[in-house]
Amino acid sequence: MAQGTKSISSPVRIGICAPSTPFTREGAERVVALATESHPQAELIFDEQCFFEHGHFAGSDEQRLESFVALANNPAIDAIWFARGGYGAARIAEAAISRLDHNANHKTYLGYSDAGNMLGALYRANIGVVAHGPMPSDIGRTGGEEAVRRALDWIVRKQANALEPGLVSGQKHAAFNVMTLAMMTGTELMPDLRDHILIVEEISEYLYAFDRAMFHICSNLAEHGLSGIKLGRVSDIPKNDRPFGEDPEAIAKRWSEDNEIAYLGRADIGHDAHNRIVPFGLLEI
Amino acid sequence: MAQGTKSISSPVRIGICAPSTPFTREGAERVVALATESHPQAELIFDEQCFFEHGHFAGSDEQRLESFVALANNPAIDAIWFARGGYGAARIAEAAISRLDHNANHKTYLGYSDAGNMLGALYRANIGVVAHGPMPSDIGRTGGEEAVRRALDWIVRKQANALEPGLVSGQKHAAFNVMTLAMMTGTELMPDLRDHILIVEEISEYLYAFDRAMFHICSNLAEHGLSGIKLGRVSDIPKNDRPFGEDPEAIAKRWSEDNEIAYLGRADIGHDAHNRIVPFGLLEI
Numbered sequence: 001m002a003q004g005t006k007s008i009s010s011p012v013r014i015g016i017c018a019p020s021t022p023f024t025r026e027g028a029e030r031v032v033a034l035a036t037e038s039h040p041q042a043e044l045i046f047d048e049q050c051f052f053e054h055g056h057f058a059g060s061d062e063q064r065l066e067s068f069v070a071l072a073n074n075p076a077i078d079a080i081w082f083a084r085g086g087y088g089a090a091r092i093a094e095a096a097i098s099r100l101d102h103n104a105n106h107k108t109y110l111g112y113s114d115a116g117n118m119l120g121a122l123y124r125a126n127i128g129v130v131a132h133g134p135m136p137s138d139i140g141r142t143g144g145e146e147a148v149r150r151a152l153d154w155i156v157r158k159q160a161n162a163l164e165p166g167l168v169s170g171q172k173h174a175a176f177n178v179m180t181l182a183m184m185t186g187t188e189l190m191p192d193l194r195d196h197i198l199i200v201e202e203i204s205e206y207l208y209a210f211d212r213a214m215f216h217i218c219s220n221l222a223e224h225g226l227s228g229i230k231l232g233r234v235s236d237i238p239k240n241d242r243p244f245g246e247d248p249e250a251i252a253k254r255w256s257e258d259n260e261i262a263y264l265g266r267a268d269i270g271h272d273a274h275n276r277i278v279p280f281g282l283l284e285i
Numbered sequence: 286m287a288q289g290t291k292s293i294s295s296p297v298r299i300g301i302c303a304p305s306t307p308f309t310r311e312g313a314e315r316v317v318a319l320a321t322e323s324h325p326q327a328e329l330i331f332d333e334q335c336f337f338e339h340g341h342f343a344g345s346d347e348q349r350l351e352s353f354v355a356l357a358n359n360p361a362i363d364a365i366w367f368a369r370g371g372y373g374a375a376r377i378a379e380a381a382i383s384r385l386d387h388n389a390n391h392k393t394y395l396g397y398s399d400a401g402n403m404l405g406a407l408y409r410a411n412i413g414v415v416a417h418g419p420m421p422s423d424i425g426r427t428g429g430e431e432a433v434r435r436a437l438d439w440i441v442r443k444q445a446n447a448l449e450p451g452l453v454s455g456q457k458h459a460a461f462n463v464m465t466l467a468m469m470t471g472t473e474l475m476p477d478l479r480d481h482i483l484i485v486e487e488i489s490e491y492l493y494a495f496d497r498a499m500f501h502i503c504s505n506l507a508e509h510g511l512s513g514i515k516l517g518r519v520s521d522i523p524k525n526d527r528p529f530g531e532d533p534e535a536i537a538k539r540w541s542e543d544n545e546i547a548y549l550g551r552a553d554i555g556h557d558a559h560n561r562i563v564p565f566g567l568l569e570i
Binding site: 003049053055056057086087090179182183184186187188206207208209211215216220240242244245246 | 338339341376471473493494497507529531
């Protein structure tokens with residue numbers, strides 16, 4: 001067996017922590033039941049911290065930090081799956097990276113939305129195999145089982161059919177929520193995206209806020225040598241007192257082109273059950 | 286009479302344009318009536334563009350740009366007063382600056398909220414006397430007449446009692462809305478704030494979004510040699526499904542101190558009638 005591959009029967013131990021907001025025990029039980037059925041070789045380890053509550057967050061900054069670091073540095077764990085987004089990962093990501101050891105290097109990391117702060121910081125530090133994709137909390141969506149199974153298809157088997165279908169072999173990619181990425185630019189969490197196709201998605205933002213964030217992202221990345229930008233879904237847009245006058249794609253295209261970044265069309269990611277996997281970095285499949 | 290000063294009887298011609306969202310004719314009439322009473326030497330010139338509507342904006346990008354540039358380059362105009370915030374100035378500010386001539390240099394510019402994009406870009410380019418303070422649209426607030434009179438006290442007479450009371454003579458200051466500034470960092474609109482006291486205020490943002498934006502601002506300005514950060518009012522905070530767990534001042538203080546920026550306490554600015562004037566740059570009064 002080649003180094004780094006796993007036989008079909010090896011257990012894949014998936015540590016689950018919540019760097020942002022709390023998950024529910026009921027949701028965790030549903031995810032475990034589904035995984036037992038569909039991916040029997042996966043062993044899901046929900047850290048108790050996933051259920052902590054501390055104001056907005058899944059426990060204090062220190063508790064969320066400790067949970068992630070302990071799982072990432074545990075040599076018996078194969079992958080880290082972020083339980084849920086919300087907000088909070090930006091408060092711990094930089095400190096977390098500084099505490100990781102060599103055991104963190106050989107793991108898969110999966111999440112999206114606010115977990116993008118963790119993905120970005122890990123990718124910047126060249127730690128692990130980082131990917132944008134569904135989280136345990138997606139079990140609560142209509143069709144969420146499909147999203148959870150897709151995530152496990154990636155974590156457990158690196159199945160090619162879980163991938164975003166427009167990804168290009170031999171090309172570098174990265175994917176983020178727009179507002180999450182906008183707030184990462186210029187910080188210690190922001191990875192180098194030179195020569196990457198950047199895929200972005202958004203949810204629950206007014207179109208003026210989406211326009212403003214695209215201004216910020218494209219202006220900040222204008223000189224960074226992106227290969228281009230693709231747009232995932234922009235969903236649940238709140239109704240404003242008047243129409244904005246442009247749709248999300250026109251906004252993304254205009255800010256890309258104003259900053260001499262190639263706009264490369266749509267991508268199959270978003271805050272929904274259809275959210276496909278985008279591994280960061282060079283796609284070799 | 287010293288160069289650059291005005292006798293009490295000279296008319297002060299104030300050009301008003303809307304780089305973001307539209308103002309109303311009724312509001313404009315109220316502001317003109319108030320000014321006629323309280324500041325008879327002021328001549329208010331509401332550009333027709335203030336009342337244009339184009340989707341979200343007060344006219345197309347080109348119309349908003351043309352209105353501002355024409356007023357700023359008009360030698361017969363003494364001051365530019367931004368009519369209203371909302372969103373839109375970021376789409377025209379860089380282009381606007383590139384088209385200004387020497388006539389723009391000797392003017393006062395006043396506004397806040399989204400107009401911060403214009404203030405920042407003007408200040409970065411070292412054009413005019415730039416200040417953060419009330420706009421004509423404030424006439425619609427409870428007590429809004431007081432805000433409008435304060436703005437005119439500043440534009441027409443540079444009255445010291447219009448100023449934010451904590452400003453320090455011999456010190457540099459700048460003031461911005463938090464989200465507006467967060468989206469300006471790293472762009473061509475962002476001024477150099479070295480040795481400045483930065484005063485920020487916010488409205489209508491969840492505390493998690495305020496926390497995220499303060500993370501972004503403080504991380505981006507950590508190495509920029511700020512003299513410190515002061516916090517204006519953080520108002521109309523939407524109620525979330527659970528309490529955040531920290532108040533706005535604790536958030537501002539924590540992110541400042543985590544980034545080795547001095548937190549200097551509260552300031553009397555905000556999206557309200559009490560919003561006091563903060564001239565950008567060295568205070569010589």
